[in-house]
Amino acid sequence: MEPHLRRIVNPLLTWYETHRRELPWRLDQDPYHVWVSEIMLQQTRVEAVKKYYARFIKALPNVQSLSEVPEDRLLKLWEGLGYYSRARNLKKAAQTIVRDCGGVFPDTFAALMKLPGVGEYTAGAVASICFHEKVTAVDGNVLRVVARVTGSRDNVLLPAVKKQMEAQLREVLPDDAGTFNEAIMELGETVCLPNGAAKCGDCPLRGVCTAYRDGLTAELPVRVKQTKRRQEQRTVFLLMAENGTTRHCKYAVEKRPDKGLLAGMYQLPNVEGFLTEQEIRATAEAWGMQVLEITFLKEAKHVFTHLDWFMKGYQVRVTHPAGDFLWVTPKELQEKYALPTALKPFAPR
Numbered sequence: 001m002e003p004h005l006r007r008i009v010n011p012l013l014t015w016y017e018t019h020r021r022e023l024p025w026r027l028d029q030d031p032y033h034v035w036v037s038e039i040m041l042q043q044t045r046v047e048a049v050k051k052y053y054a055r056f057i058k059a060l061p062n063v064q065s066l067s068e069v070p071e072d073r074l075l076k077l078w079e080g081l082g083y084y085s086r087a088r089n090l091k092k093a094a095q096t097i098v099r100d101c102g103g104v105f106p107d108t109f110a111a112l113m114k115l116p117g118v119g120e121y122t123a124g125a126v127a128s129i130c131f132h133e134k135v136t137a138v139d140g141n142v143l144r145v146v147a148r149v150t151g152s153r154d155n156v157l158l159p160a161v162k163k164q165m166e167a168q169l170r171e172v173l174p175d176d177a178g179t180f181n182e183a184i185m186e187l188g189e190t191v192c193l194p195n196g197a198a199k200c201g202d203c204p205l206r207g208v209c210t211a212y213r214d215g216l217t218a219e220l221p222v223r224v225k226q227t228k229r230r231q232e233q234r235t236v237f238l239l240m241a242e243n244g245t246t247r248h249c250k251y252a253v254e255k256r257p258d259k260g261l262l263a264g265m266y267q268l269p270n271v272e273g274f275l276t277e278q279e280i281r282a283t284a285e286a287w288g289m290q291v292l293e294i295t296f297l298k299e300a301k302h303v304f305t306h307l308d309w310f311m312k313g314y315q316v317r318v319t320h321p322a323g324d325f326l327w328v329t330p331k332e333l334q335e336k337y338a339l340p341t342a343l344k345p346f347a348p349r
């Protein structure tokens with residue numbers, strides 16, 4: 001089947017012919033100009049970049065001059081743009097080009113990727129715009145357009161999703177990949193805007209856009225930041241009480257609170273932190289038990305949605321069933337009190 005994205009190519013290129021903004025770095029296809037502008041544009045808006053770009057190129061008109069610029073002068077030229085590592089990497093890359101490439105700008109995606117501060121996006125932009133290599137240049141603007149046109153609900157902040165969208169674009173990339181890349185970026189920056197500001201009325205892709213058709217423009221793209229997972233250490237008690245013979249030993253279980261993690265499930269008693277054997281003994285005694293023996297069982301890890309449990313389990317042999325627990329046989333534990341998966345590694349037998 002024809003890829004859906006194929007349908008954007010012609011309307012996009014036609015639109016770009018008449019809607020292309022005149023920007024200072026579009027006056028020629030000099031890789032030095034395109035490279036500097038793409039680096040500046042990575043964390044800064046087009047309007048703000050314009051005046052920095054003009055001043056920078058006037059002061060440092062070529063790779064040679066950039067490679068020789070004193071650090072203070074460079075940082076002064078970058079002042080206000082922020083993310084100063086971008087400027088330092090520009091100079092390092094210029095030095096690399098002078099030293100290793102005889103001052104000639106690398107002219108393939110692969111060679112560009114080797115320069116400091118140049119990632120897939122920048123290498124793709126320079127290679128396609130200046131050297132007409134058929135490669136993609138996918139930034140946040142492009143991901144937004146692709147997600148909306150295809151109606152994808154995948155999280156575009158995931159590298160795998162970005163890769164897959166790049167692959168979809170690669171499949172439909174026209175010979176003039178540079179113009180296509182600039183056109184789709186331009187659409188993302190001026191029409192297919194984020195945060196409820198999309199100007200679908202002005203969009204050349206309205207007729208082929210899934211989000212527009214289904215009224216999903218405000219929902220797409222999906223961008224879910226992975227929050228940092230909480231990590232918890234826990235000590236798990238396999239409390240074991242013998243009733244005369246070991247064949248009739250019972251184990252302590254308890255019901256978890258009705259709200260929150262594993263709500264209402266039965267579990268082996270466990271507490272936060274990795275306890276020493278002394279602390280384990282003291283804890284069991286505080287629960288009203290007399291401890292006979294403590295045996296380390298094993299470590300285990302369990303991954304919840306927002307939380308990781310790192311667990312150490314101990315078998316704690318006590319004189320008789322006590323405390324606020326249910327004391328159950330292994331058979332009952334299996335059949336009536338199904339343990340949460342997190343605690344299964346410590347279940348008897």
Ligand code: ADE
Binds near residue numbers: 182186
């Ligand atoms: N944003 C960043 N680089 C761009 C480019 N080359 N064309 C349009 N928008 C851009």
